[in-house]
Amino acid sequence: MERYIDKSGYMESEQAILALAALAQSTRLEVFRLLAKHEPEGLAAGDIAKKLAVPQNTMSSHLGILSRAGLVTARRFSRSIVYRADLRAFQAVVLFMLRDCCDGRPEICGPLIEDLTPCCPPKTRRKAHA
Amino acid sequence: MERYIDKSGYMESEQAILALAALAQSTRLEVFRLLAKHEPEGLAAGDIAKKLAVPQNTMSSHLGILSRAGLVTARRFSRSIVYRADLRAFQAVVLFMLRDCCDGRPEICGPLIEDLTPCCPPKTRRKAHA
DNA sequence: ACGGTATTTCTAGAATGATCGAAACAGACC
DNA sequence: GGTCTGTTTCGATCATTCTAGAAATACCGT
Numbered sequence: 001m002e003r004y005i006d007k008s009g010y011m012e013s014e015q016a017i018l019a020l021a022a023l024a025q026s027t028r029l030e031v032f033r034l035l036a037k038h039e040p041e042g043l044a045a046g047d048i049a050k051k052l053a054v055p056q057n058t059m060s061s062h063l064g065i066l067s068r069a070g071l072v073t074a075r076r077f078s079r080s081i082v083y084r085a086d087l088r089a090f091q092a093v094v095l096f097m098l099r100d101c102c103d104g105r106p107e108i109c110g111p112l113i114e115d116l117t118p119c120c121p122p123k124t125r126r127k128a129h130a
Numbered sequence: 131m132e133r134y135i136d137k138s139g140y141m142e143s144e145q146a147i148l149a150l151a152a153l154a155q156s157t158r159l160e161v162f163r164l165l166a167k168h169e170p171e172g173l174a175a176g177d178i179a180k181k182l183a184v185p186q187n188t189m190s191s192h193l194g195i196l197s198r199a200g201l202v203t204a205r206r207f208s209r210s211i212v213y214r215a216d217l218r219a220f221q222a223v224v225l226f227m228l229r230d231c232c233d234g235r236p237e238i239c240g241p242l243i244e245d246l247t248p249c250c251p252p253k254t255r256r257k258a259h260a
Numbered sequence: 261a262c263g264g265t266a267t268t269t270c271t272a273g274a275a276t277g278a279t280c281g282a283a284a285c286a287g288a289c290c
Numbered sequence: 291g292g293t294c295t296g297t298t299t300c301g302a303t304c305a306t307t308c309t310a311g312a313a314a315t316a317c318c319g320t
Contacts, residue, residue, distance in 0.1 A: 013159065020154035024147055024229070025278080033227070046296060058279055060298050065277095079287055079296050094224055097153070097163065155308085176266060188309055190268050209266050209317050 004006065012096055019093045022069035026056055028062045033083035035072060040077075042084035142226060145200070149223045152199035157184055158192045162201060165215035172205075172214035 021106050023029050030052055034072045035043060043051075049059035063083060066072045153159050160182055165173060173181075179189035193213060196202045200219045204211050 013156065017154055017156055017159055020159070021277095022152050024150035026143065026147055029147060029150070036228070038260045044296080045298090049297095055280060056297065057281080057299085061278080061280095064298080068263090068277090081297065089225065095229060097220065098166070151307095157308095174266080175268090179267095185268085185310060186267065187311080191309080194268080206317090211267065 016093050016096045018069040019089065022066050022071055025062070027052060027059075028066055031059075031062060032071060032085055032090075035083055036087065036090075039085055039087065042066055042082040044077075044079065044080035044082050061093065112116060146223050148199040149201055149219065152196050152201055155192070157182060157189075158196055161189075161192060161196060162215055165213060166220075167200060169215055169217065172212040174207075174210035174212050176210065178213065194259045203220065210257075 023032060031048055032046065034051065045060060045063060046056060048063070049056045052059070054062075063072065063074070067074055067083075071086055073086055075084070093102050153162060161178055164178065164181065175190060175193060176186060178193070179186045182189070182240070184192075193202065197204055197213075201216055202213050203216055204210075204213050
């Protein structure tokens with residue numbers, strides 16, 4: 001891990017790896033999807049732990065990892081700490097992954113982007129296939 | 131990890147975690163981006179190892195992990211084994227992540243998808259910011 | 261069959277990560 | 291201050307992953 005420092009664009013890559021590693025764990029993946037679903041209100045740490053049936057301290061550790069990865073934000077409301085998914089950060093990771101894809105030949109990855117409409121097809125776009 | 135088996139949609143989640151874990155490692159992330167850049171021709175295992183300055187056996191292990199995660203495909207050409215990025219599989223992971231996002235309220239994650247045009251803006255879309 | 265090239269499997273040591281009990285910390289209410 | 295509730299930090303254990311040397315496999319040319 002400390003061997004790739006001299007690569008150009010390393011900082012961004014390091015950030016992406018932090019995010020991917022944070023998501024590559026079942027509990028944390030569920031947490032992120034749960035928080036994405038509960039945008040923009042967010043959810044308190046205890047509620048997340050309860051909902052996913054994980055001890056509070058274990059969940060706290062996971063939330064810390066997601067937070068350090070920049071994928072969630074934490075804000076205190078009196079006693080509770082409300083977590084929210086940072087969808088912009090997630091978007092940045094995806095963009096990083098696809099940045100130089102196909103070396104600028106749209107015919108390769110174009111159709112890929114076509115279908116990237118998860119829950120809400122934007123104005124001028126519609127899903128092309130099943 | 132063996133505690134979350136009874137969750138609905140587990141198989142898909144397991145697949146996503148496999149992919150995310152595969153990408154959450156600097157060498158493998160570089161490999162995937164390198165292969166994405168070299169679509170659709172692909173690259174031989176040895177060339178990948180050389181390009182990223184990693185021993186062949188270590189690289190082979192990484193390629194095996196990416197392959198088992200479904201993110202790359204391998205095909206033999208005489209002596210060489212040519213690897214290719216499976217961008218469809220990557221797309222599936224992203225779609226899984228965003229599936230139920232915002233619980234069906236387009237105003238939340240709509241703008242997110244707006245900007246998801248990495249290298250090749252599709253027909254009716256153009257990049258909105260720098 | 262032999263030698264050479266390309267790649268993978270085997271193996272083991274070092275490093276990293278997950279889990280959770282127990283203790284500590286922070287805020288709210290009386 | 292005392293005592294709840296909500297959350298995090300500490301510490302220890304257990305499991306997983308990274309890495310690469312050495313050996314094995316697969317294919318090609320002669």
